[in-house]
Amino acid sequence: MATATWTRRHVLSLADFTPAEYDTVLQTAASCQEVLSRRTKKVPALQGLVIANLFFEPSTRTRSSFELAAKRLSADTLNFAAATSSLTKGETILDTAKTYLAMGSDMMVIRHREAGVPQAVAEEMDRLGVRVGVLNAGDGQHEHPSQALLDLFTLTSLLDPEYPRLKLLADKKIAIVGDILHSRVARSNIWSLTASGAEVHLAGPPTLLPKWFGEWGVGSGEWGVGNGEENGEIGGWEDGFSQSKIQSPKSKIQNRKLFVHWEIEPALKEADFVMTLRLQKERMTAHLLPSLREYHQRYGITRDRLKLCQPGVKVLHPGPVNRGVEISSDLMDDSDFSLISQQVTSGVAVRMALLFLMGSGKPV
């Protein structure tokens, strides 16, 4: 597997990923995918290393994916479950991380409901001078880089299974539909997809769109699209970042092809790929949405709506799906359209690739 170009210790955000890094992940994931097609789906690459899965926010699905990736690299895993943890005993998150460091963890996979927690742990590890990599498995409304990378791998390996690479998406149009505002998946995907040169079109109810487009240039040049009203809402991307030291990505997003719409139709029009986002039902109790039914009527992905897209359009969803809300139930199960299963499979390969790349830098 290709590791020559990899120098990154932590994977916290895709904001500063380079094209070479994307391609290294994609090509390493392709090698991992090949391992997974064997009967004995295991390599000794990380034997004897310990990976701590610190899931302060519970997630069976993502944890299973990381755990399987670790096992297939022959690493040992330690699982921290928030529910039975000493967090209830008043220990800080950094103390927990340092405890797992002292036990001998070589890498940490961290999920937390607050943005910035994985970054804070990574900074602490660096400050302590230890060579422990931290992988952000989802932090608040900030980022979920491994999800965006598995989406990228799903798309690019569909276009070229032998040689998936960023530039395969350069001329594609990709729609991201739903609750952009609260979605760490969307934020990470915006970085990776726009980095490829693709046109990325966001669509969702105004209450569920971030307000930073105006600030950063929405309404002029490539940013402004749809009706003028969209630019009326101005605010800050930093909504979810209050507790972190994450830099504003404003300067980096400029010069990329990112568009925003209040209606779904302009986003879908001639799109090559449609990414739907999970709708948290809590959004309704917060009065950001009238009803699931109305949401589906206006923003749900259906066979009819897909006729606006390119022939051969494919639909993605990070799961778990609310059937009949983000996407109609029959469409979800139609393998002519849905890439949802491939995304899950890609997840194991991409997480193997990330752990392998991070772990191969450890001293022998």
Added chain:
Amino acid sequence: MATATWTRRHVLSLADFTPAEYDTVLQTAASCQEVLSRRTKKVPALQGLVIANLFFEPSTRTRSSFELAAKRLSADTLNFAAATSSLTKGETILDTAKTYLAMGSDMMVIRHREAGVPQAVAEEMDRLGVRVGVLNAGDGQHEHPSQALLDLFTLTSLLDPEYPRLKLLADKKIAIVGDILHSRVARSNIWSLTASGAEVHLAGPPTLLPKWFGEWGVGSGEWGVGNGEENGEIGGWEDGFSQSKIQSPKSKIQNRKLFVHWEIEPALKEADFVMTLRLQKERMTAHLLPSLREYHQRYGITRDRLKLCQPGVKVLHPGPVNRGVEISSDLMDDSDFSLISQQVTSGVAVRMALLFLMGSGKPV
């Protein structure tokens, strides 16, 4: 280990198990038992395969048994725990199963409080054309085949440790005592034990006996026993099956030696083996039982009652036991009578055998 005769992909119910299949399981389990007597209790048989334990209904004991069986075959396991799962997020059970499929699971062990869930998952796997075996680890009040097979292995390997086989029970009398109505353990055991040619006598309070005996011929031929009143209660075995597509086993149970009693004495009389069932305390809040004390007085297994049985009678219980309810506490600990520990040990061997048989059909 003998796999020549094994062609079954899923183990969902014992209703259609053939004598040859029972014997293959018993003989494979005997080989596994031998592995377990070594210091290094491990074989590389399923190395690199992934077994997903999907326990929608929590069970430390059964999950541990399956997990250990998998480890001793060198398989990797993924544990799904309902409590922290995305089920609370609105995902369907089939979606969860498909997610674990997409991650690369080769087999699934499924427990659910609704009858028919493992069957539904197995049908979906077949429909998708994937060679993934599903093992029913207990579904509602339907079946618990691995429990009945471990009971069968416990009994037959007691009679011939070298060569346990179904026909060893042909002339035995076996009593099953307790809450037959709600017991998936009883249902599976009825299939296996009557298949051996043994006489199977069910005994329990009328409120806890299934009502299908009448419908299916109780009161005539071999079905009718005890006092006539027993045949007054008529109903359906399908009580627990409402959500499944499981076929009525009516035709299959005929011509087998199955008897039903409201009193315990005729069931125990000259019995070679007595199986007691766990009493769920919820039954009392549902007014199906007066009190635990009265239950014990009428249906509890005690030294006195065992005098009705054959000398050398042995007692089984699937565990966990309510001491002093289903069985008197001192009897449970008396290794002259109790096979409870052997059942647990057999559990690991039989589950190893099942996973081995199901897994050895996977493409190499």
Added chain:
Amino acid sequence: MATATWTRRHVLSLADFTPAEYDTVLQTAASCQEVLSRRTKKVPALQGLVIANLFFEPSTRTRSSFELAAKRLSADTLNFAAATSSLTKGETILDTAKTYLAMGSDMMVIRHREAGVPQAVAEEMDRLGVRVGVLNAGDGQHEHPSQALLDLFTLTSLLDPEYPRLKLLADKKIAIVGDILHSRVARSNIWSLTASGAEVHLAGPPTLLPKWFGEWGVGSGEWGVGNGEENGEIGGWEDGFSQSKIQSPKSKIQNRKLFVHWEIEPALKEADFVMTLRLQKERMTAHLLPSLREYHQRYGITRDRLKLCQPGVKVLHPGPVNRGVEISSDLMDDSDFSLISQQVTSGVAVRMALLFLMGSGKPV
């Protein structure tokens, strides 16, 4: 690794540990520590053995430490989690232990909120004639031997990394500060530290000190120190032992250098090491403490207070720490003073050593 002198099957209490046993553990832990410094931190010592972690009282941190120790010896582990267990179904603890025995466990690591549970399980295993070792991972307010042994290893390997041994502490003064009364960590440490010949000084609020000093000779000979008032409070060490058959350790503690103080200053004066204990916040609702703030003012470890100690004094804490209560936050993070990270690291090495020593007596 040195196992010649090891004949102990269970590790339940340090009350009867011999100096040779302490030294065997320390030297074996030093070998394990060396294994942990390699890239592949794994040895096949216990391959094929099964270690059951029966944590009736939840503890992510201690369970992770034991689990990692087991994995690094290549043992398989079974984790029992109280929350989802059949304990809620009425099974006794001994029944649970016997179930895990019957599944094939070779060793059991047991934590329970009641004192004496691991002892009771060990007695049952012996009664059954099985060679299964039981390790007490914390029982009520009784003992936590692996914690005291990791503290001992932390201290002695600081003094001589190559050859840690009990007698290195012979002339040291060690203060143990805090809630001695409720602390199983303190109780185990009292045994090991006084066995080394060190002077051990206990300090804490009178409400949080055990009352057995008077009974057993406090106020005379080496026991009496500080002001006379301390001896006014008389009671029994056995507070936490009511449900166990643990023998009174009274006779064994005599002739050791143990002192007790109501004020922190005499304990700290010229101390070489200071052990702080975790303060359970429940103590306040029980009116044993006025407030965390007042506790910190009177008994918290701060830079100022450490000036009373020997230069080069080191501070220990079993974790998790309530920052700013038992110890000031900045001191905890100052590696010139704090041994907290080393304790966690020692924990894995010492637990490996204990499991190795207990497991190497198993028949091959």
